[in-house]
Amino acid sequence: MLQSKLFTKTRKEAPVDEVAKNARLLIRAGFVDKLQAGVYTYLPLGLRVLKKIENIIREEMDNVGGQEIFMPSLQPKENWLATGRWDTMDDLYKVSDTSGRENALGPTHEEVVVPLVKQFVSSYRDLPFSAYQFQNKFRMELRAKSGILRGREFMMKDMYSFHTNEADMMAYYEKMKGVYARVFERAGICAKTFLTFASGGSFSKYSHEFQTITPAGEDTIYICDKCCLAVNKEIIEEQKNSCPQCGGRNLREETSVEVGNIFELKTKYSAPFNLSYKDEEGKDQTVIMGCYGIGLGRMLGTVVEVLGDDKGLVWPESIAPFAVHLVELGGAYDATVRAEAEKIYNEFTSADVEVLWDDRDLRAGEKFAESDLIGIPLRVVVSAKTLTSGKFEIKDRATGEVSMVDHSELFKIRHSKF
RNA sequence: CGGGGUGUAGUAUAUCGGUAGUACGUCUGCUUUGGGAGCAGAUAGGCCGAGUUCGAUUCUCGGCACCCCGACCA
Numbered sequence: 001m002l003q004s005k006l007f008t009k010t011r012k013e014a015p016v017d018e019v020a021k022n023a024r025l026l027i028r029a030g031f032v033d034k035l036q037a038g039v040y041t042y043l044p045l046g047l048r049v050l051k052k053i054e055n056i057i058r059e060e061m062d063n064v065g066g067q068e069i070f071m072p073s074l075q076p077k078e079n080w081l082a083t084g085r086w087d088t089m090d091d092l093y094k095v096s097d098t099s100g101r102e103n104a105l106g107p108t109h110e111e112v113v114v115p116l117v118k119q120f121v122s123s124y125r126d127l128p129f130s131a132y133q134f135q136n137k138f139r140m141e142l143r144a145k146s147g148i149l150r151g152r153e154f155m156m157k158d159m160y161s162f163h164t165n166e167a168d169m170m171a172y173y174e175k176m177k178g179v180y181a182r183v184f185e186r187a188g189i190c191a192k193t194f195l196t197f198a199s200g201g202s203f204s205k206y207s208h209e210f211q212t213i214t215p216a217g218e219d220t221i222y223i224c225d226k227c228c229l230a231v232n233k234e235i236i237e238e239q240k241n242s243c244p245q246c247g248g249r250n251l252r253e254e255t256s257v258e259v260g261n262i263f264e265l266k267t268k269y270s271a272p273f274n275l276s277y278k279d280e281e282g283k284d285q286t287v288i289m290g291c292y293g294i295g296l297g298r299m300l301g302t303v304v305e306v307l308g309d310d311k312g313l314v315w316p317e318s319i320a321p322f323a324v325h326l327v328e329l330g331g332a333y334d335a336t337v338r339a340e341a342e343k344i345y346n347e348f349t350s351a352d353v354e355v356l357w358d359d360r361d362l363r364a365g366e367k368f369a370e371s372d373l374i375g376i377p378l379r380v381v382v383s384a385k386t387l388t389s390g391k392f393e394i395k396d397r398a399t400g401e402v403s404m405v406d407h408s409e410l411f412k413i414r415h416s417k418f
Numbered sequence: 419c420g421g422g423g424u425g426u427a428g429u430a431u432a433u434c435g436g437u438a439g440u441a442c443g444u445c446u447g448c449u450u451u452g453g454g455a456g457c458a459g460a461u462a463g464g465c466c467g468a469g470u471u472c473g474a475u476u477c478u479c480g481g482c483a484c485c486c487c488g489a490c491c492a
Contacts, residue, residue, distance in 0.1 A: 012442075012454065013429060017485045037484065090419095091491065108492090142419055142490070149492095156492070209492090218491090258492060295492050330451060365453035372453090383452070393452095 001322070003358040006030075008043045010370050020216060022301035023147025025308050029373045031321075038144025038152035040297070045374065048321035050155065053296050054134055056186045056318065057157050060179050064172075066132045066159050071112045073136060077102040079111040083272045091140040105138035110269040110291070113160045118275045121287060124164050127277060128172065132159030134296070146216055148301040149257055155296040163288040164277065166266065173264060173290050180210050180260050180294070187299060188316030189306050193259065196221050197244050198232040203266040206235075206244075210260035210294075214305040217257035224248055230256075259299050265289040307398070313375030314398050322356040324348055325376035327368070329383035332361035341382045344392070344410075351411065372397065380410065 008030035018024050018034075026032045031046030042050050058068065074095075080086035086094075086104070093105035106112065113131065121127065137156045144152050163169040177195060184193040192213040200206045211221050211230055220233035224243035231239050231251070242249045270276070270287040279285050300319075307314040317323055326348070328341035341357065348355045356376060358367050364383075371379050381393040391404040394413065405413055 009444090010454095011429070015484095016430065017424080019485075034484095137492080139491070143486095143488090145486085154492080158492095261492065293492060298492070333451080361451095363451055363453085363455060365451095365455075367454090368452075369454045381452080385452070 001354075001356050003356055004360045006044060006356075008045065010373055018147070020145070020147030020149065020301075021308060022149060022216065022304040025304055025313050025373070026148065026301070029313055029375070031313070032148060038141055038150065040148055040151065045321045046300075049300055049315065049319050050296055052319040052321075053187060053299055054155075054157070057134075057183055057294060057296070060183050060186075061130075061132050061157070061159055064130070064175060064179055066130045069116075069131050069133050071106070071109050071116070071133055071135060073106045073138065075104045075106050075109075075112055077104065079115060080104050083111055083269060085111070091142075093138045093140050106135070107137050107139045108293075109133070109135065109158055110160070110265070114269045114273045114275050114289075117160075117162060117287075118273055121162065121275065121277055124277050124279050124285075127287065128161060128163040128168055130159055130161035130172070132157060132292075146218065146257075146301075148297045149216060149305075150218070151297060154298065157294045157296060159292040160265075161290040161292070162270075162275075163290070164279070164285065166288055169264065169266070169288045169290050173262060176262050176290070176292050177208065180262065180292070183294065184210060184212070184259065184299075186318050187303060188318060189259070189299075189303055192306055194221065194223055194228065194230040194256070196230040196232050196256075196258075197235065197239070198261070199235050200264070203268050204264040207261060207263045209258045211256035212259050212302045212306065213254045213256045214302060215255055216302075216305040217255045219256050219258055220253060221256050222251035222253055224251055226250070230254075257298065257302050257305070259302050260292075260294040262292045263290065265291050308375070311369075312373030315375045315377055316398075317377045320375070320377050322354045322376050323378065324353055324355045325371050325374065325379045326355050326357045327371055327379055327381050328357070328359060329364050329367065329381060329385075331359060331382070334384055336387060337382060337384060340387060344380065344382060347411075 010030050011028050014024035014028050018027060026046060030043055033041040033043060035041055077086055092107055094102055095105060096102045134155060134157050136153055138153050141150060141152050144150055161172050184190045189212050194211050196209040196211040197206045198209045209232060211219060221230040222236055223230040226248055227243055227245040229243060229245055231244060266288055267286045270289055275287045276284045277287055304313060326341060326345055328337055331338035331341050345355055345357045375397055377397050379395040379397060386393050391406050392410050393402060393404055395402045
Protein backbone atom coordinates (compact mmCIF):
# COMPACT_ATOMS: atom_id res chain seq x y z
CA MET A 1 0.00 0.00 0.00
CA LEU A 2 1.15 3.50 -0.77
CA GLN A 3 1.39 5.59 2.33
CA SER A 4 0.41 8.68 0.35
CA LYS A 5 -2.99 7.06 -0.16
CA LEU A 6 -3.56 6.37 3.51
CA PHE A 7 -6.26 8.77 4.59
CA THR A 8 -5.17 8.82 8.21
CA LYS A 9 -2.31 10.86 9.54
CA THR A 10 -0.02 10.50 12.48
CA ARG A 11 0.22 13.12 15.17
CA LYS A 12 3.15 14.37 17.14
CA GLU A 13 1.22 14.64 20.35
CA ALA A 14 -1.34 12.46 22.01
CA PRO A 15 -4.42 14.11 23.52
CA VAL A 16 -3.45 15.40 26.93
CA ASP A 17 -6.29 13.67 28.78
CA GLU A 18 -5.33 10.31 27.33
CA VAL A 19 -3.22 8.55 29.90
CA ALA A 20 -3.18 4.95 28.77
CA LYS A 21 -0.09 4.09 26.76
CA ASN A 22 -2.08 1.96 24.34
CA ALA A 23 -4.50 4.75 23.55
CA ARG A 24 -1.80 7.42 23.31
CA LEU A 25 0.26 5.45 20.84
CA LEU A 26 -2.61 4.00 18.83
CA ILE A 27 -4.23 7.42 18.46
CA ARG A 28 -0.97 9.13 17.59
CA ALA A 29 -0.11 6.52 14.99
CA GLY A 30 -3.58 6.67 13.47
CA PHE A 31 -4.61 3.11 14.34
CA VAL A 32 -7.75 4.02 16.27
CA ASP A 33 -9.98 6.99 16.90
CA LYS A 34 -12.02 7.53 20.00
CA LEU A 35 -15.68 8.29 19.34
CA GLN A 36 -16.57 8.43 23.01
CA ALA A 37 -15.26 6.93 26.23
CA GLY A 38 -14.71 3.24 25.66
CA VAL A 39 -15.89 3.33 22.05
CA TYR A 40 -13.30 3.30 19.31
CA THR A 41 -13.11 3.27 15.54
CA TYR A 42 -10.47 1.02 14.04
CA LEU A 43 -8.74 2.90 11.23
CA PRO A 44 -7.04 1.14 8.30
CA LEU A 45 -3.80 0.35 10.12
CA GLY A 46 -5.50 -0.65 13.35
CA LEU A 47 -8.05 -2.77 11.59
CA ARG A 48 -5.32 -4.66 9.78
CA VAL A 49 -3.84 -5.59 13.16
CA LEU A 50 -7.23 -6.53 14.55
CA LYS A 51 -7.87 -8.74 11.51
CA LYS A 52 -4.51 -10.44 11.91
CA ILE A 53 -5.36 -11.23 15.51
CA GLU A 54 -8.76 -12.44 14.40
CA ASN A 55 -7.19 -14.75 11.84
CA ILE A 56 -4.78 -16.26 14.34
CA ILE A 57 -7.67 -16.97 16.66
CA ARG A 58 -9.79 -18.31 13.81
CA GLU A 59 -7.07 -20.74 12.78
CA GLU A 60 -6.67 -21.99 16.31
CA MET A 61 -10.40 -22.35 16.89
CA ASP A 62 -10.80 -24.18 13.60
CA ASN A 63 -7.97 -26.47 14.67
CA VAL A 64 -9.99 -27.69 17.63
CA GLY A 65 -13.07 -28.14 15.50
CA GLY A 66 -14.75 -24.86 16.26
CA GLN A 67 -17.40 -23.92 13.72
CA GLU A 68 -17.65 -20.23 13.02
CA ILE A 69 -21.03 -18.55 13.15
CA PHE A 70 -22.18 -14.96 13.51
CA MET A 71 -24.93 -14.17 15.97
CA PRO A 72 -26.89 -10.93 16.33
CA SER A 73 -26.14 -8.17 18.77
CA LEU A 74 -29.81 -7.31 19.00
CA GLN A 75 -31.30 -9.93 21.28
CA PRO A 76 -34.91 -10.33 22.43
CA LYS A 77 -35.69 -9.55 26.04
CA GLU A 78 -37.44 -12.92 26.51
CA ASN A 79 -34.17 -14.81 26.17
CA TRP A 80 -32.63 -12.69 28.85
CA LEU A 81 -35.62 -13.12 31.12
CA ALA A 82 -35.24 -16.87 30.70
CA THR A 83 -31.81 -16.87 32.30
CA GLY A 84 -32.74 -14.18 34.79
CA ARG A 85 -30.04 -11.91 33.54
CA TRP A 86 -32.40 -9.21 32.21
CA ASP A 87 -32.81 -8.01 35.78
CA THR A 88 -29.53 -9.04 37.39
CA MET A 89 -26.94 -7.91 34.87
CA ASP A 90 -26.51 -4.24 35.55
CA ASP A 91 -24.16 -3.51 32.67
CA LEU A 92 -26.69 -4.75 30.14
CA TYR A 93 -27.59 -2.26 27.44
CA LYS A 94 -31.33 -2.28 26.93
CA VAL A 95 -32.86 -0.72 23.88
CA SER A 96 -36.49 -0.31 23.02
CA ASP A 97 -38.05 0.51 19.70
CA THR A 98 -40.99 2.80 18.99
CA SER A 99 -43.48 0.03 19.62
CA GLY A 100 -42.01 -0.45 23.08
CA ARG A 101 -40.42 -3.79 22.33
CA GLU A 102 -37.30 -4.27 24.38
CA ASN A 103 -34.04 -5.86 23.34
CA ALA A 104 -30.65 -6.37 24.85
CA LEU A 105 -27.47 -5.38 23.05
CA GLY A 106 -25.52 -8.55 23.57
CA PRO A 107 -22.80 -8.40 26.23
CA THR A 108 -22.26 -12.13 25.64
CA HIS A 109 -24.16 -14.73 23.67
CA GLU A 110 -25.30 -17.62 25.82
CA GLU A 111 -28.87 -16.37 25.51
CA VAL A 112 -28.61 -16.67 21.74
CA VAL A 113 -26.41 -19.68 21.21
CA VAL A 114 -28.28 -22.02 23.54
CA PRO A 115 -31.71 -21.59 21.91
CA LEU A 116 -29.91 -21.77 18.59
CA VAL A 117 -28.25 -25.12 19.13
CA LYS A 118 -31.39 -26.46 20.80
CA GLN A 119 -32.91 -26.61 17.33
CA PHE A 120 -30.18 -28.95 16.15
CA VAL A 121 -29.32 -31.10 19.13
CA SER A 122 -31.56 -34.01 20.00
CA SER A 123 -29.35 -37.08 20.39
CA TYR A 124 -26.06 -37.90 22.06
CA ARG A 125 -24.94 -38.50 18.51
CA ASP A 126 -25.20 -34.76 17.84
CA LEU A 127 -22.56 -34.07 20.45
CA PRO A 128 -19.96 -32.85 21.12
CA PHE A 129 -19.25 -29.77 19.03
CA SER A 130 -18.30 -26.18 19.47
CA ALA A 131 -19.31 -22.95 17.79
CA TYR A 132 -17.64 -19.60 17.92
CA GLN A 133 -17.91 -16.11 16.56
CA PHE A 134 -16.25 -12.76 16.42
CA GLN A 135 -18.71 -10.18 17.63
CA ASN A 136 -18.98 -6.75 19.06
CA LYS A 137 -20.06 -6.97 22.65
CA PHE A 138 -21.78 -4.19 24.51
CA ARG A 139 -21.30 -3.62 28.19
CA MET A 140 -22.42 -0.51 29.93
CA GLU A 141 -19.23 0.18 31.79
CA LEU A 142 -19.84 2.85 34.36
CA ARG A 143 -16.27 3.80 33.88
CA ALA A 144 -14.59 2.92 30.62
CA LYS A 145 -10.85 3.30 30.98
CA SER A 146 -7.37 2.28 30.03
CA GLY A 147 -7.80 3.13 26.37
CA ILE A 148 -9.01 0.15 24.41
CA LEU A 149 -8.49 -2.22 27.31
CA ARG A 150 -11.89 -1.58 28.81
CA GLY A 151 -14.51 -0.43 26.37
CA ARG A 152 -18.27 -0.29 26.21
CA GLU A 153 -18.29 -1.83 22.78
CA PHE A 154 -15.55 -4.26 21.95
CA MET A 155 -14.71 -7.11 19.63
CA MET A 156 -14.63 -10.50 21.22
CA LYS A 157 -14.21 -14.06 20.14
CA ASP A 158 -16.57 -16.23 22.08
CA MET A 159 -16.76 -19.95 21.71
CA TYR A 160 -19.25 -22.32 23.26
CA SER A 161 -18.78 -26.05 23.48
CA PHE A 162 -21.52 -28.63 23.97
CA HIS A 163 -21.01 -32.04 25.49
CA THR A 164 -22.87 -35.08 26.72
CA ASN A 165 -20.99 -35.23 30.00
CA GLU A 166 -18.67 -33.34 32.25
CA ALA A 167 -15.61 -35.44 31.55
CA ASP A 168 -15.89 -34.75 27.87
CA MET A 169 -16.32 -31.06 28.52
CA MET A 170 -13.35 -31.04 30.87
CA ALA A 171 -11.17 -32.76 28.28
CA TYR A 172 -12.06 -30.08 25.78
CA TYR A 173 -11.56 -27.41 28.40
CA GLU A 174 -8.06 -28.70 29.09
CA LYS A 175 -7.32 -28.70 25.40
CA MET A 176 -8.44 -25.10 25.17
CA LYS A 177 -5.79 -24.07 27.69
CA GLY A 178 -3.16 -25.14 25.19
CA VAL A 179 -4.99 -23.53 22.32
CA TYR A 180 -5.16 -20.24 24.14
CA ALA A 181 -1.51 -20.41 25.06
CA ARG A 182 -0.74 -20.83 21.37
CA VAL A 183 -2.86 -17.83 20.43
CA PHE A 184 -0.95 -15.61 22.84
CA GLU A 185 2.33 -17.08 21.75
CA ARG A 186 1.57 -16.30 18.13
CA ALA A 187 0.62 -12.75 19.04
CA GLY A 188 3.97 -12.24 20.74
CA ILE A 189 2.88 -11.89 24.35
CA CYS A 190 3.35 -15.43 25.65
CA ALA A 191 6.38 -14.57 27.76
CA LYS A 192 4.22 -12.31 29.90
CA THR A 193 0.98 -14.25 29.78
CA PHE A 194 0.04 -16.71 32.51
CA LEU A 195 -2.68 -19.23 32.92
CA THR A 196 -4.43 -17.96 36.01
CA PHE A 197 -6.78 -19.64 38.44
CA ALA A 198 -9.77 -17.43 39.09
CA SER A 199 -13.11 -17.71 40.78
CA GLY A 200 -15.41 -20.15 39.10
CA GLY A 201 -18.88 -18.98 39.90
CA SER A 202 -21.73 -21.21 40.90
CA PHE A 203 -20.90 -24.32 38.93
CA SER A 204 -17.20 -24.90 39.25
CA LYS A 205 -14.42 -24.28 41.70
CA TYR A 206 -12.29 -22.31 39.26
CA SER A 207 -12.40 -20.58 35.98
CA HIS A 208 -9.18 -19.94 34.16
CA GLU A 209 -7.98 -16.64 32.87
CA PHE A 210 -5.07 -15.71 30.72
CA GLN A 211 -3.42 -12.75 32.35
CA THR A 212 -0.71 -10.68 30.73
CA ILE A 213 1.64 -8.78 32.98
CA THR A 214 1.55 -5.06 32.39
CA PRO A 215 1.26 -2.07 34.71
CA ALA A 216 -1.73 -1.00 32.61
CA GLY A 217 -3.71 -3.96 33.89
CA GLU A 218 -6.34 -3.79 36.56
CA ASP A 219 -5.97 -7.26 37.98
CA THR A 220 -3.51 -8.52 40.51
CA ILE A 221 -2.16 -12.02 40.15
CA TYR A 222 0.26 -14.18 42.09
CA ILE A 223 2.62 -16.14 39.92
CA CYS A 224 4.22 -19.45 40.76
CA ASP A 225 7.34 -19.42 38.60
CA LYS A 226 7.91 -23.09 39.21
CA CYS A 227 4.61 -24.12 37.63
CA CYS A 228 4.30 -21.09 35.32
CA LEU A 229 0.82 -20.52 36.69
CA ALA A 230 -0.85 -17.74 38.54
CA VAL A 231 -3.68 -17.18 40.96
CA ASN A 232 -6.00 -14.22 40.73
CA LYS A 233 -6.05 -12.03 43.81
CA GLU A 234 -9.81 -12.61 44.08
CA ILE A 235 -9.19 -16.18 45.24
CA ILE A 236 -5.70 -15.99 46.69
CA GLU A 237 -6.93 -16.17 50.26
CA GLU A 238 -9.20 -19.13 49.80
CA GLN A 239 -6.24 -20.63 47.97
CA LYS A 240 -4.26 -20.11 51.20
CA ASN A 241 -1.67 -18.04 49.36
CA SER A 242 -0.26 -21.04 47.63
CA CYS A 243 0.06 -22.44 44.13
CA PRO A 244 -2.94 -24.63 43.26
CA GLN A 245 -0.66 -27.03 41.44
CA CYS A 246 2.43 -27.51 43.60
CA GLY A 247 1.24 -25.92 46.81
CA GLY A 248 4.31 -23.72 46.84
CA ARG A 249 4.08 -20.42 48.65
CA ASN A 250 6.77 -18.63 46.74
CA LEU A 251 4.44 -16.45 44.71
CA ARG A 252 5.27 -13.25 42.90
CA GLU A 253 2.70 -10.45 42.77
CA GLU A 254 2.12 -8.73 39.45
CA THR A 255 -0.38 -6.37 37.86
CA SER A 256 -1.94 -7.82 34.78
CA VAL A 257 -4.70 -7.61 32.22
CA GLU A 258 -7.07 -10.44 31.46
CA VAL A 259 -6.78 -11.18 27.76
CA GLY A 260 -8.77 -14.39 27.74
CA ASN A 261 -10.82 -16.65 29.91
CA ILE A 262 -12.40 -20.05 29.87
CA PHE A 263 -15.38 -21.16 31.93
CA GLU A 264 -17.01 -24.43 32.75
CA LEU A 265 -20.62 -23.48 32.28
CA LYS A 266 -21.89 -27.01 32.77
CA THR A 267 -25.69 -26.69 32.82
CA LYS A 268 -25.87 -23.05 33.85
CA TYR A 269 -27.38 -21.93 30.54
CA SER A 270 -28.46 -25.21 29.01
CA ALA A 271 -30.86 -25.87 31.91
CA PRO A 272 -32.90 -22.64 31.69
CA PHE A 273 -33.49 -23.24 27.99
CA ASN A 274 -33.97 -26.93 28.52
CA LEU A 275 -31.22 -27.82 26.10
CA SER A 276 -31.14 -31.58 26.34
CA TYR A 277 -30.36 -34.69 24.35
CA LYS A 278 -31.43 -38.31 24.44
CA ASP A 279 -28.72 -40.60 25.76
CA GLU A 280 -28.08 -44.18 24.63
CA GLU A 281 -31.03 -45.37 26.69
CA GLY A 282 -33.34 -42.75 25.26
CA LYS A 283 -33.39 -40.75 28.43
CA ASP A 284 -33.26 -36.96 28.44
CA GLN A 285 -30.04 -35.44 29.68
CA THR A 286 -29.03 -31.82 30.00
CA VAL A 287 -26.26 -30.70 27.69
CA ILE A 288 -22.98 -29.73 29.38
CA MET A 289 -21.34 -26.55 28.19
CA GLY A 290 -18.06 -24.70 28.31
CA CYS A 291 -17.28 -21.21 27.06
CA TYR A 292 -14.10 -19.55 25.95
CA GLY A 293 -13.53 -15.86 25.35
CA ILE A 294 -10.81 -13.60 24.03
CA GLY A 295 -11.15 -9.84 23.74
CA LEU A 296 -9.50 -8.87 20.47
CA GLY A 297 -9.19 -5.16 21.09
CA ARG A 298 -7.94 -5.80 24.57
CA MET A 299 -5.40 -8.21 23.17
CA LEU A 300 -4.28 -5.62 20.65
CA GLY A 301 -4.00 -3.00 23.36
CA THR A 302 -2.09 -5.40 25.56
CA VAL A 303 0.47 -6.02 22.83
CA VAL A 304 0.94 -2.26 22.64
CA GLU A 305 1.33 -2.00 26.38
CA VAL A 306 3.86 -4.83 26.51
CA LEU A 307 5.91 -4.13 23.39
CA GLY A 308 5.50 -0.42 22.66
CA ASP A 309 8.45 1.81 23.50
CA ASP A 310 9.17 5.51 23.80
CA LYS A 311 9.29 5.91 20.03
CA GLY A 312 5.98 4.24 19.37
CA LEU A 313 4.33 0.97 18.53
CA VAL A 314 6.29 -2.24 18.09
CA TRP A 315 4.47 -5.06 16.33
CA PRO A 316 5.44 -8.68 16.13
CA GLU A 317 5.27 -9.65 12.49
CA SER A 318 2.42 -12.07 13.13
CA ILE A 319 0.02 -9.21 13.76
CA ALA A 320 1.80 -6.23 12.23
CA PRO A 321 -0.30 -4.15 9.84
CA PHE A 322 2.46 -4.62 7.26
CA ALA A 323 5.55 -6.77 7.25
CA VAL A 324 7.82 -4.18 5.67
CA HIS A 325 7.90 -0.42 5.81
CA LEU A 326 9.61 0.71 2.65
CA VAL A 327 10.85 4.22 3.26
CA GLU A 328 12.09 6.06 0.22
CA LEU A 329 14.04 9.24 0.81
CA GLY A 330 13.96 11.87 -1.87
CA GLY A 331 11.97 9.82 -4.32
CA ALA A 332 9.78 12.81 -5.06
CA TYR A 333 12.65 14.65 -6.72
CA ASP A 334 14.99 11.82 -7.60
CA ALA A 335 13.60 9.56 -10.29
CA THR A 336 16.17 6.83 -9.77
CA VAL A 337 15.29 6.56 -6.09
CA ARG A 338 11.61 6.40 -6.93
CA ALA A 339 12.22 3.75 -9.58
CA GLU A 340 14.28 1.65 -7.21
CA ALA A 341 11.66 1.90 -4.47
CA GLU A 342 8.96 0.90 -6.89
CA LYS A 343 11.00 -2.07 -8.02
CA ILE A 344 11.48 -3.28 -4.46
CA TYR A 345 7.84 -2.64 -3.68
CA ASN A 346 6.77 -4.77 -6.63
CA GLU A 347 9.19 -7.53 -5.73
CA PHE A 348 7.94 -7.72 -2.18
CA THR A 349 4.34 -7.53 -3.27
CA SER A 350 4.69 -10.33 -5.77
CA ALA A 351 6.37 -12.39 -3.06
CA ASP A 352 3.21 -11.84 -0.96
CA VAL A 353 5.03 -9.66 1.53
CA GLU A 354 2.78 -6.86 2.74
CA VAL A 355 4.53 -3.56 2.27
CA LEU A 356 3.67 -0.05 3.29
CA TRP A 357 5.58 2.20 0.89
CA ASP A 358 6.23 5.67 2.21
CA ASP A 359 6.21 7.46 -1.12
CA ARG A 360 5.41 10.85 0.34
CA ASP A 361 7.48 13.95 -0.22
CA LEU A 362 8.66 14.48 3.33
CA ARG A 363 11.97 14.92 5.00
CA ALA A 364 13.89 11.96 6.30
CA GLY A 365 13.49 12.81 9.95
CA GLU A 366 9.77 12.98 9.71
CA LYS A 367 9.56 9.71 7.82
CA PHE A 368 11.78 7.90 10.29
CA ALA A 369 9.91 9.24 13.29
CA GLU A 370 6.62 8.15 11.76
CA SER A 371 8.02 4.80 10.80
CA ASP A 372 9.10 4.20 14.38
CA LEU A 373 5.71 5.35 15.60
CA ILE A 374 3.78 2.99 13.33
CA GLY A 375 6.03 0.14 14.37
CA ILE A 376 6.20 -2.11 11.33
CA PRO A 377 8.80 -4.79 12.16
CA LEU A 378 11.20 -4.26 9.28
CA ARG A 379 12.10 -0.91 7.77
CA VAL A 380 13.85 -0.79 4.41
CA VAL A 381 15.34 2.50 3.31
CA VAL A 382 15.94 3.39 -0.31
CA SER A 383 17.73 6.67 -0.91
CA ALA A 384 20.45 8.27 -2.99
CA LYS A 385 22.85 7.05 -0.36
CA THR A 386 21.77 3.44 -0.52
CA LEU A 387 21.76 3.56 -4.31
CA THR A 388 25.37 4.73 -4.33
CA SER A 389 26.38 1.97 -1.96
CA GLY A 390 24.49 -0.59 -3.99
CA LYS A 391 22.87 -1.81 -0.80
CA PHE A 392 19.70 -1.35 1.20
CA GLU A 393 19.48 -0.15 4.72
CA ILE A 394 17.32 -2.28 6.95
CA LYS A 395 16.27 -1.63 10.50
CA ASP A 396 14.69 -4.00 12.93
CA ARG A 397 12.05 -1.96 14.74
CA ALA A 398 12.10 -4.09 17.88
CA THR A 399 15.87 -4.12 18.42
CA GLY A 400 16.74 -0.90 16.61
CA GLU A 401 19.49 -2.82 14.83
CA VAL A 402 20.47 -1.25 11.51
CA SER A 403 22.42 -2.95 8.77
CA MET A 404 23.24 -2.63 5.10
CA VAL A 405 22.39 -5.56 2.88
CA ASP A 406 22.49 -6.16 -0.82
CA HIS A 407 19.54 -7.06 -2.94
CA SER A 408 19.88 -10.83 -2.67
CA GLU A 409 20.15 -10.64 1.11
CA LEU A 410 17.15 -8.38 1.45
CA PHE A 411 14.63 -11.13 0.83
CA LYS A 412 16.62 -13.79 2.63
CA ILE A 413 16.88 -11.68 5.73
CA ARG A 414 13.22 -10.89 5.78
CA HIS A 415 12.40 -14.56 5.70
CA SER A 416 14.99 -15.71 8.19
CA LYS A 417 14.32 -12.98 10.71
CA PHE A 418 10.58 -13.17 10.71
C1' C B 419 -22.83 4.41 40.86
C1' G B 420 -19.81 7.35 45.05
C1' G B 421 -15.58 10.89 45.25
C1' G B 422 -12.24 14.37 42.67
C1' G B 423 -10.80 17.19 38.35
C1' U B 424 -11.31 19.51 33.50
C1' G B 425 -14.26 21.77 29.38
C1' U B 426 -11.36 28.15 24.68
C1' A B 427 -9.29 26.22 16.82
C1' G B 428 -7.56 19.55 14.61
C1' U B 429 -3.86 19.51 19.13
C1' A B 430 -1.73 22.08 23.37
C1' U B 431 -2.58 26.44 25.82
C1' A B 432 -2.94 32.25 27.28
C1' U B 433 -5.85 36.34 28.54
C1' C B 434 -10.17 38.87 29.91
C1' G B 435 -17.17 41.26 32.62
C1' G B 436 -16.17 45.17 26.75
C1' U B 437 -12.63 43.51 19.09
C1' A B 438 -10.17 36.02 22.14
C1' G B 439 -3.95 35.74 21.53
C1' U B 440 0.21 32.28 20.91
C1' A B 441 2.49 27.60 19.44
C1' C B 442 2.04 23.13 16.87
C1' G B 443 -1.00 20.97 13.10
C1' U B 444 -3.53 21.54 8.50
C1' C B 445 -3.73 24.08 3.50
C1' U B 446 -0.97 27.13 -0.59
C1' G B 447 3.72 28.71 -2.53
C1' C B 448 9.03 28.88 -2.45
C1' U B 449 13.49 26.89 -0.33
C1' U B 450 15.49 22.46 1.87
C1' U B 451 16.27 16.99 1.62
C1' G B 452 19.26 10.91 6.38
C1' G B 453 15.89 11.83 12.49
C1' G B 454 9.29 15.53 13.08
C1' A B 455 13.78 21.77 8.63
C1' G B 456 13.13 27.21 7.06
C1' C B 457 10.50 31.57 5.02
C1' A B 458 5.84 33.82 3.43
C1' G B 459 0.65 33.61 3.32
C1' A B 460 -3.95 31.21 4.68
C1' U B 461 -7.30 28.25 7.82
C1' A B 462 -10.00 27.54 12.24
C1' G B 463 -12.29 28.42 18.66
C1' G B 464 -15.27 29.92 23.89
C1' C B 465 -19.60 22.18 25.41
C1' C B 466 -25.13 23.03 25.85
C1' G B 467 -29.25 25.67 28.41
C1' A B 468 -31.05 29.11 31.74
C1' G B 469 -29.97 33.35 35.04
C1' U B 470 -27.34 38.07 36.59
C1' U B 471 -25.71 42.30 33.47
C1' C B 472 -26.10 47.74 29.02
C1' G B 473 -22.81 43.66 27.61
C1' A B 474 -21.01 36.75 29.69
C1' U B 475 -16.05 32.83 26.94
C1' U B 476 -15.35 35.06 31.94
C1' C B 477 -19.93 35.37 37.42
C1' U B 478 -24.27 31.96 39.29
C1' C B 479 -27.34 27.61 38.62
C1' G B 480 -28.56 23.26 35.83
C1' G B 481 -27.26 19.73 32.21
C1' C B 482 -23.79 17.08 29.21
C1' A B 483 -18.99 15.29 27.95
C1' C B 484 -14.10 13.74 29.01
C1' C B 485 -10.14 12.24 32.56
C1' C B 486 -8.53 10.21 37.41
C1' C B 487 -9.52 7.29 42.23
C1' G B 488 -13.01 3.71 44.18
C1' A B 489 -16.91 -0.02 43.51
C1' C B 490 -18.26 -3.30 39.44
C1' C B 491 -16.67 -5.97 35.27
C1' A B 492 -13.82 -9.47 29.51
